[in-house]
Amino acid sequence: MLWLLALLPAAGGAALWASGVRARRPLGLAAALVLAATAALAGLAAAGGWTGAVAWSGTLQLTAALPPMAAAVALTVPVVALAIAVHAAAHEAADGLARLVGLLLVFVGGMQLVVIAGDLLTLLIGWEIIGACSWALIGHHWREEAAPAAGRYAFVATRLGDLGMFVAAMAAYAGAGAFSYAALSGLPSPYLEVCAFGLVLSAAAKSGQVPFSPWLFRAMAGPTSVSALLHAAALVAAGAYILARLEPTLAAAGAAPAVLAIGLLTALAGGVVGLLQMHGKKLLAASTSAHYGLMFVAVGAGYPGVAILHLIAHAGFKATLFLAVGIAGERAGSFDLDRMGYGRALPLVAAASALGALALAGVPPLGGAWTKEKVVAAAGHAAPWLAVATILAGGLSAAYAAKLQFLAFGRHGPAAADRPAAGERAGLALLAALTLALSLLWLPPVNRWAAAALGAELPPGKAWELVASLAIIALGVFAGWAFARRGASAPGAADWLGLPALIDRTAGAGVPALARAAARLDDRLFDALPRLAGRAGQRIAAGLAEADGRAVDAGVRGTARLSERLARAGDRFGEAASDGLVTVPAALAGQAGRAARRLQTGMSHHYYALGAAGLAAMILVLVLGGL
Numbered sequence: 001m002l003w004l005l006a007l008l009p010a011a012g013g014a015a016l017w018a019s020g021v022r023a024r025r026p027l028g029l030a031a032a033l034v035l036a037a038t039a040a041l042a043g044l045a046a047a048g049g050w051t052g053a054v055a056w057s058g059t060l061q062l063t064a065a066l067p068p069m070a071a072a073v074a075l076t077v078p079v080v081a082l083a084i085a086v087h088a089a090a091h092e093a094a095d096g097l098a099r100l101v102g103l104l105l106v107f108v109g110g111m112q113l114v115v116i117a118g119d120l121l122t123l124l125i126g127w128e129i130i131g132a133c134s135w136a137l138i139g140h141h142w143r144e145e146a147a148p149a150a151g152r153y154a155f156v157a158t159r160l161g162d163l164g165m166f167v168a169a170m171a172a173y174a175g176a177g178a179f180s181y182a183a184l185s186g187l188p189s190p191y192l193e194v195c196a197f198g199l200v201l202s203a204a205a206k207s208g209q210v211p212f213s214p215w216l217f218r219a220m221a222g223p224t225s226v227s228a229l230l231h232a233a234a235l236v237a238a239g240a241y242i243l244a245r246l247e248p249t250l251a252a253a254g255a256a257p258a259v260l261a262i263g264l265l266t267a268l269a270g271g272v273v274g275l276l277q278m279h280g281k282k283l284l285a286a287s288t289s290a291h292y293g294l295m296f297v298a299v300g301a302g303y304p305g306v307a308i309l310h311l312i313a314h315a316g317f318k319a320t321l322f323l324a325v326g327i328a329g330e331r332a333g334s335f336d337l338d339r340m341g342y343g344r345a346l347p348l349v350a351a352a353s354a355l356g357a358l359a360l361a362g363v364p365p366l367g368g369a370w371t372k373e374k375v376v377a378a379a380g381h382a383a384p385w386l387a388v389a390t391i392l393a394g395g396l397s398a399a400y401a402a403k404l405q406f407l408a409f410g411r412h413g414p415a416a417a418d419r420p421a422a423g424e425r426a427g428l429a430l431l432a433a434l435t436l437a438l439s440l441l442w443l444p445p446v447n448r449w450a451a452a453a454l455g456a457e458l459p460p461g462k463a464w465e466l467v468a469s470l471a472i473i474a475l476g477v478f479a480g481w482a483f484a485r486r487g488a489s490a491p492g493a494a495d496w497l498g499l500p501a502l503i504d505r506t507a508g509a510g511v512p513a514l515a516r517a518a519a520r521l522d523d524r525l526f527d528a529l530p531r532l533a534g535r536a537g538q539r540i541a542a543g544l545a546e547a548d549g550r551a552v553d554a555g556v557r558g559t560a561r562l563s564e565r566l567a568r569a570g571d572r573f574g575e576a577a578s579d580g581l582v583t584v585p586a587a588l589a590g591q592a593g594r595a596a597r598r599l600q601t602g603m604s605h606h607y608y609a610l611g612a613a614g615l616a617a618m619i620l621v622l623v624l625g626g627l
Contacts, residue, residue, distance in 0.1 A: 002045055002052035002064045005074060006113035006126070009038050009081075013105025021098050028089030028423050031101050035082040035108065039075060042112075046071035056121070063118035063180060068455040069308045073241055074115045080233040080315045081108045083430040087323050088225035090423025091330070093141075100140055104229060107133040111234040115241065119179040120169040123242065127165055127202075130235045131158055137230070138222035150221035157215035158235075161205020168198030184249045196253030199246060200262070207239030207292040208285075209266045216285040217495070220335075224326025227281055231288040232319035240295040240311055244304035256300045260382065263296025264389055271396025273495075275403065275483060280325040280335040283404055287360060288318060290397060294375045297390060303378040305456020309441070310371035313359065316434040317368050320356035321404070323428050324349050328408050331417045337404070337484075341413025349420060350409035352432040357405040359435050361398035361480075362473050367438025370447070372397075376469055377461035387465050395472035395479075402480025410484070 012034035021027045044050075045066050052064035066074060085104050092100055110129030117123040139151030169179060175191025176183040187195060203209075208216040216236070220227060230236060243250065243259060250256050270290030277283040291314050298307040327349050328342045329335040343350045359368030372394055380387030420428075440446045451458045 001041075002050040002066060002116055003054075005038060005041055005045060005116055006109045008041065008109070009034055009078065009105045009112065010109025010129075013102040013107075013109065015102075016105065017099050017102025019098060022094065024089050024094075024097070024421075024423065027098060027101055028086045031085040031089060031105060032082055034105055035078045035085060038078040038108070038112070039082070042066075042071065042074040042078065046075070051118075052116070059177075060121060060179070061119070062122045062125075064116040064122065065118040066116055067245075068453060069245060069305065070115050072308055072312060072454055073237075074112060076312050076315055077108060077111050077115065077233045077237075079434065080319050080431065081105075081229055083427040083434075084225050084229045084232075084319060084323070085427075086423045086430075087228075087427030088223070090421040090427075091323075091326065092223050092225055096140065100137070100223065100225070103133055103137050103140075104225065107137065107229060107234050111238065114238050118181055120165075120172055120181075121179040124165060124169055127162065127206075127238070130238060131155065131162065134158070134219070134230060134235050137226040138219050140223055140226065141221075144221075147221045150218040153218040154215045157212055157218075158205050161202045161212060164198035164201030164205075166198075168195040168202070171195040171198065181246060181249075184246065185252060192249070192253045193255070196250050196255040197258070199242065200250070200255055200259055203239035203243045204262055204296075205239070207236050207296070208289040209239070209262050209293060209296065210269055210289075213266060213270065213286075213289045214495075216289060217282050220279070220281040220285055224281070224322055224329070227285075228319045228322035228326070231285065231322065232315040236288055236292060237311055237315065240292050240299070240307055243296065243299045244307040244311075247299050247302070247304040250299070251302065256302065258300075259296050260300025260379075260386070263293040263298075263300060264379075264386065264393070266290060266293030267297065267393035268293075268389065268396070271393050271400065274400035275396060275480070277400070278337050280329055280337050280340070280404065280408055281322070282335075283337070283400055284318065284321055284325065287397065287400060290393060291318070291360075294372065294390065294393065297386070298375045298378045301378040301382040301386070301459075303374075303381070303457065303459055305451060305454045306371070306374045306378050306458065308454060308456070309450065310368075310375055313368040313371045313435075313438050313441075316431055316438060317356040317359035317366075320352055320428060320431040320435055321360065323424070323431065324353035324356065325404070325408055327420055327424060327428075332413075337407035340408045341410045342417055343409045343411040343413070345414050345417035346409070346420070348425065349428065352428045353409050354405060355432050355435050357401045359438075361401035361477060362394050362469070363398070363477075364470075365439045365442050366435065367441045368435070370438075370441040373461060373466060373469060374458060376465050377459040380462060380465050381459045387462075388468075391465065391469045391472050394469055395476035398473040398476030399480040399483065402477040403484045404480075406481055406484035 012030075016027065016030055016034075021030070046068075050066060052062075054062040056062055081104065085101055088104060089097065089101055107130060110126050110133055113126030114123060114130065115126075117126055135151045135155040137151075138154050139148040141147040171191045171194040172179055172184060172187065175187040175195070184192070184195060205212040216231070219230060222230070247256075250259060267290045270286045270288075270293060274283050274286035274290065277286055291310070295307040295310050295314075298304070298310065325335070327346065328340045331342065331345075332339045355366070359366035362369040362372040364370070376387050376390045376394065379390040441450060447458065
């Protein structure tokens, strides 16, 4: 039954896609029903302790399980996706809408398979599904030149990291003879280290961590609804989730410091990029990298439960902001923040965005603020200076959140705009309600219950960390307001501090050069072997042909000459011998006849009389002699 968590949305999405339904309301309603059923199944599975297993072969088995952390994410994904799918059905272009909504549901199915996977083989299947879906969804507007190119870029960047997942799976099987998560803890060295660092590489690529971060900017070529699901509850969330899920393996392999370093670097760099960025969706993309970086920090510090709690809070407020900015950007005809300012024209959208922005900034009492403070506490548990660096990352988050809100939904823009459709408003309302409900995490009984439900330990915070964090947040909000008023950016720095240009100059130029060098090597070395074998074969064939001409053909020619000579000899002696077989017996018979004729006088009765007389005389002599 647990497999239904992945199969239900995947099958429902495929059916919607195949149906080609064009009407927005039936499409949104059908998607909402499928995702609501998926969320209900997740609740039942978590309560019932469902598991699943499928025998692939005698040695390979696909397994599914739902431990507490996985159950929390399995509930979050369909709930957030429900709001996004309803919004997509009402908001996105009608052309290809059934395909878009259907693929969003298949995307959810792939993410659910990642969440419930109990082994690396099952995880790889889900990993591949969400990677393929992200490529298709980013390139949804395939008639536009930029969209397919952006999809390919994102796909290649994440596929490069996916090599780590394959290496991890191979190391697990080589070291333990199994793919199950339970077997990873018993891996001997160096298989354990190879597996752990392969997982870190793959997770960093999926979650947009440095140096893979630029692909998230390219992914903004997709529809806003795709961006919202991609960043909030699927694909990008997969990297942070799998590290939290397998944190004991990372700790045992000594990979925790690397996870912490990657996360902290990305959180700080993403904060700077977000503050400088003037494209609404790209600002949110930089924010996504930064906040998944904070989740990496929590995992690296040894508190995976804190990472999962921040993942859930982030899913709610980040999806809210994406949908709100999408509505404003559609009306402005651009995602340039300078061209928005829909605070008066879209007050309900502005209010929902304000909730999301406050949570993104880490302003109490929003739930995102509580989970961010727990990340600070986790970092402080590892080292005080890490807490300071994490607090600084939180201040940058407050700055770009304030900048986004002041520019996108300030009161400097038009006084009126088209009212959002009912589905758009419903999706925003659901996400805003989720963001607001998570404010209850500030209450000690609620956060203790959440920790117990996740089976997680919460790090005790220090008073100075909270005071310093709130002070930096206040400074960040002020800095965001100042940047919004100035409305300027540094284009090179805003594009991931020049990292994409560096990638283009190195990997972009280096990879084709490497490919050409590899082609030359292939021609000179690897292709030389077949060519050598071919030339050797030609020489052998020529030698055999020459031998054939000298030996075999000579034998044939000798046989022909011998046959010719025998034929001539046969012509000379054979005819006489053949004729003699007839003529000699005939001559002998004639000669015998002639001799017999001489004995025959023609007076036979005389011979008889003489014989009789001679016989009588002999008898007489014998008789008289006896007397």
